[in-house]
Every structure is written in C-alpha cells, then in structure tokens.
Amino acid sequence: MKQSLLVTKTRKVISSQETSINAQLLERAGYIAKLMAGVYTYLPLGLRVLSRIESIVREAMNSLEAQEILMPALQPKDPWEVTGRWDKVDILYKIKVGDRDLCLGPTHEEIVTPLIGGYIHSYKDLPRAVYQIQTKFRNEARPKSGLLRGREFRMKDLYSFHTSEADLHEYYEKVREVYMTIFKRCGLGDITYYTYASGGMFTKYSHEFQTVAPLGEDTIFVCESCLIAVNQEIRADQPVCPNCSSSELVERTSIEVGNIFALLSRFTEPFNVEYSNQENTQQSVLMGCYGLGTSRLMGAIVEVLHDEKGIVWPVEIAPFSIHLISLSRKPETQIRAQELYDLLVNGGFEVLFDERIDCSAGEKFADADLMGIPFRLVFSEKTAAVDSVEFKGRTQSESSLIILSSLVEFLRNQIVAQK
C-alpha cells in the first residue's frame, strides 16, 4: 500500500491522559484512536495487526477441534440470575429498556452453557468445544492502560464440555500447550509464564499466562527453568515452583495475557445441563473456559517489544513485513522505486511503500521506526546508481546494501529466519 494514501498520519503528540506506553505508541503511529477512556477505534494499520493476532488465535482454536460461533453482546438478565451473578459482577454494563433489563456481555458462560447444553443428550455428544472471537464490554472503574484494560475490547473465549474430570483435564493441558504456541508466534514466547493463580469468581484455582513487563499490573514469582510462575495472590499457599519444587522464585511484574479455568459444574448445575452416561444415569456435564484478550495481547506486545524510537513488531503480526522508503527526487528514480514496489508485491510480500514527496528523509525514517515494520528498504538516487537498495532490520543499527537481483530471495530468507 502507498503510504500517501493511508487515511492516517503519524503524530508527534497525543493526549497527555494517555500514560501507558502501548497507547502512546499505538496512537502516535496511527494504529488506534481513542474515542473515550478504555474505548478505541482500530485504524487501518491497527486492524491489520489485530486481525493477524486473531488469525493466529483462530488457527490455534481450530487445532483443538473447537468450533467457532458468534454469540450476542446484548444479553437478558434471566440467565445471570440463574447463576447468581447479576448483582455480583460489578463491571456489567446494564441497560434498562422499558421494564426489561439487559446487559452487555463481559463473558459468555451464561449464554453458552444453556445454548450448547441444549444439544447435549448422551455421553456420545461429548466432548465438545466452541469458541468465539468477539467484542466484549466491561465497565472498568478507571481504564488507563490503553489496550491492556478496555471498556470495549476484543476477546477469544473458548468453552469445553466433558463427561469426566479426567477428560476435562486432558483438554485443559492441550489448551495450555496451544496457548504457548500463540504467545510464541506473537513474539512473547520466552517471557510468558504459565502461572498458578486463584480461581476468582469460578473455582479454587485457575491458571494464567503472564508476560513479564516492566510496567505490568500483576506480580508473579517465576521459576526460570520451568517457565512456570506463581501469582502473588496465592504465594502464601504455593511458595515453591509447582513443577520442580524449587524455592528460588524470582519476583517480576507482568501482564496477564490469558487465563484458563476448570469450571467443572459451576455453570452446568444451575442450568441443568446433564448427559446420560453408559449406564443411562443423568450426570452434570463438566466445563472448562479459556480466555484470551486479543486486543490486550496487542497492547502487551507493544509494552514489551518497543524501543525509544517506536514499536518493534514481530514479523508474524506486523501490519506489513516490508517498509519500502523511496528517497528519489528525480522522476526516473521514482519510476524505478515504483517498479521495485511492484516487484515486491508481485513476489508475495506485504509492503508499505513510503513514496511521499513532501517529506524529508528524517521524517520518513522516524515514521518507519515509530510504526515498527520489521524490515526497512531505502531506495534512493545513490542506491539506484548501483542497482541496489539499503536494507535494515527494525532493531539493527546498521543497514546493508542488497543488490536488486537477489533482493526477493534475501527477503524471503529474512522473513523465514524471524518466524
């Protein structure tokens, strides 16, 4: 895409209310725009990133044989009364329409349990799993962390249904593995810890995925060798690594990027979701639920992967893989820059082409660093004269000259190496 046609422009200054790193960088670079506290528009570059993250998550869910659905955001009060959560969940947005009470879904146990329960009759109908990737709403008291804590946000929620705790446990462990592949592909694999935590609203225990970040809201105690951590909230009960029993746990601040719960019969009992087993006895279906905020993950990635100049996107989720900058002044070199762009696009690369003629080289480089596309190519009169282009990875300080005839192969190798 040609940068001159992009509807957004980068900004030097944004609202001083945005104190989080992720909101500052994403807004300045034109990825998101704030409508009000905790509520953002995803602009063209930002939606590209979000969609890539959601594609990675979708692929992971499909590998778990989960079936994608889309449940409503508008929910009636009744099922929330069945579970006793209408008055307990304080972040519910409630809407009064005439004498009818509605709310906006912050989570979907109240909807998915009777819905899928309606299709479950016997043990032959189990196990099953469904998920959705959807916009959710939470009336957060003071949202001030950009995409990390939104009032309207994107989330993947997966729900699984089982005959036995053993079967639930087996699926739970598969989800755990698949979650780690998601965080790896998003560039957070080495710093994301499987974390033992309290069960919150649901169960005694749960597990979180915590990404270590200097300004994270949570505190965890990590076992470096196991990539496992214990949330501060259960530190007293669990002073050692649950895997290797080491007591040498290191305190870290972190961002929760996912959480999984063994709900057991917490929701199936109130909704009477039962199955008949092989002896024809009715039993409660057991459930697990598995959350992952896709917009929060986008924010977490920026919190961790940036430098003083801007964002550093991992190649799998960058809005484009190549940022081609033309510094050509002469029309004939501009034509060659355009030909180079066409060559790359036809070669299957996703390229942002900065062909703006009213911008200085310094402005273009600053924009490129801020936007954080992994590979930068600079084409100028100087490089054109030697049939080359200057290449620089986003985190490299020195660029190198690549001869045009070998460029496509060179770039393919670079991209593969970073995946």
Place this chain on the structure above:
Amino acid sequence: MKQSLLVTKTRKVISSQETSINAQLLERAGYIAKLMAGVYTYLPLGLRVLSRIESIVREAMNSLEAQEILMPALQPKDPWEVTGRWDKVDILYKIKVGDRDLCLGPTHEEIVTPLIGGYIHSYKDLPRAVYQIQTKFRNEARPKSGLLRGREFRMKDLYSFHTSEADLHEYYEKVREVYMTIFKRCGLGDITYYTYASGGMFTKYSHEFQTVAPLGEDTIFVCESCLIAVNQEIRADQPVCPNCSSSELVERTSIEVGNIFALLSRFTEPFNVEYSNQENTQQSVLMGCYGLGTSRLMGAIVEVLHDEKGIVWPVEIAPFSIHLISLSRKPETQIRAQELYDLLVNGGFEVLFDERIDCSAGEKFADADLMGIPFRLVFSEKTAAVDSVEFKGRTQSESSLIILSSLVEFLRNQIVAQK
C-alpha cells in the same frame, strides 16, 4: 467436517414465535439460535455462511480502495448532540453510567466524521474512504423478521470523503456497481433492483438495493428492463423509471439489502471538517455513506432461496460445497466412505461428511435438504459395488451415478458452473 462431531443438530420444531421463513429454516437447520427477540447466536454453520458473505463484501470494499477500520460500539453522547440526533434517533440503546450518557452505535457518522476529519487538511488528503464490518445495535420496537430486522446485527458501513459533488458522485456510482457484484455473488443478482428512495434522516434522496421477495416489508415499482425500481414512498414524485422513463412499472414486495446516501456536508459541517483547496480557501469536506447489513443479507438469501424442504444456498456462500452422505452399514464400506471423504478434502473441497451410524437414510436426506448445501453425494453398499457415488444438486429431483475416478474433476466443473 464430520457431521457427528458438529455441536448442533437439526430440529423439527422451533419456537412458534418465529414466524419468518428465514428464522424458521436457519434455526431448524442449526445455523442460528435465538437468545431473545432480534438477538441471535451464529452457530458453526451459520458463522461459516456469515463469514463468506462478509469476505465477499470485504473484497468488494477493497476493490473500491476503501481502508478497513473497526470503530467502537460504545459511543459517548457528545457527538450525537453535535449532530442533533441524540433525541431524534428513536432506536438508540442508551446507557447511563453514573452521570455519563452512552449509547450503542446503530450507525457511525458521529464517530467516523471527526475521526477521519482529523487526518484531512488539504485537497491532497482527498478523496479517502474507510469501512468497517461490525456488530450494530438498534432498539427495534417489534423485531419479528429473524435476521431481517435485528436488535443486534452485523453490518458493513462505508464512508467516503470528497472535495466536490462531482467526485462524490463518481465514487457513488462505483459503489453502486460494486454492490451489484456482491448481490450477484450471493445469488440475488437477477432479483435485486437499484431503487430510488427518500433520504430518510440525511438527504432528500437516497438509493436502496431491494431484493424482490414474496414476504418483503417494502413495496417497490420495478422496471424489468433496467433492473431499476422506485420505492413506494417517492412514487408520487417519481412515477416513471428514472432511467428509461417507461411508465410500465410493476408493483413488487421486497427486502432492502443495502442503501447508499450522498450525505454532502450534513455531518462535516457540524464537526467543522474542512480542507483547504488549491486556492488555500477552507471548504467543507463532502461525504457519502453506504450501508449493507451482512446478517440481513443472509436472512434475505434464505427468504428467497429455499423450497418446501429447506434452504438452497448459492455455492459461494454455502457453509460447505459438498454434503457427503454415507449409508454404509458394513465396516469395509464405511472405511471406503472415509477414504472418499479424505480424497475430497485433499482435493480442496469443503465437505460436510454425514457418517452418522444411528440415523436412517431418510433422516439424513431430510437434514441435507434442510441445510441446503449445493451438492449432495450418497455413498452406499450399492454405489460402492460399482465404484461410484450418487450425485444430486440441491434443486435437482433426480440423482446421477458418478464413477469415483472422475469425481474430483466432475465436482470442480459443477462448482465452477454455479459460480
């Protein structure tokens, strides 16, 4: 996908409150589930259809050089007061949070105008167009038409920004053409009319795309030769075909599947969205907006494309292109049915494989007709004996025997022929 693993099952009977054909068929076949009036879950089959429609729409929008964004559903009161619509739009869901008034977006002029306006400074920044495919909310008084009139629904909204009426008009005409390609690909090309209508909230005139349907809510007067119509609401002002001036217009009931408006400066003036022209004078940016309800389109397709047995999906939006039914009783034939399924999947076909062993042939055929997948294959002991499979298009009454060795090529030709 194996039908035995699908989370949904077909139903013979659904709530008697669902009087519309689209809701009856889609619910019985397991495409959607009603949560409350006008609010539905898209189940795995239904989300596949909706996603295909939205992919077709996305492709069409990208061909118009429009850039995809995602704006919030939660909106503050302020911009609605700027345009004077807070009290005028009676379908707004309003939410009171403390002393703050919010609403759920039924449309996004109030958000997109200042948002994109903030990036427009000079004539060089124009034209621009952005769109989103998003969940919208309308507090409809009596939603009773299934997906045709939802309280929560999916919609594509496109907004374009121009320097002049001529430029807006040119883009408007391009959108018109692109809309017709969408309806063609969705199987409604021959019965969807470009319709002259009143401007509603916005302007004096607008244009609608109306699909002729026996139970449609709207009445239009169509010129068969021009594929153009006049909405009853402006019939007095426009008694003849606006294209050929023929007065032989035929009265039809129809469903509105899209509408486009030349907003001009209706929204840019209140928000002071101006650009400086080549003489450096400030002028109002002119806007167009172009709506298309993707979930409504799904409902409209079912209203029109069905028979007494069930849905008849066009091949481009069907959840699967092939419904493979195995009637095998013997284990060795079941293995051959599985091999046939693998062959088709490896051949790149999307196949729903009805391998259920606890269902009669009659039940399987009835389910297949209800679900409406375009091509049905039946594999049984009888066809296995002659290395063949029975093929039947959804609307054909007779099946034909296809030899397995030529099946893949035969199916490819069938699919191409229907596109």
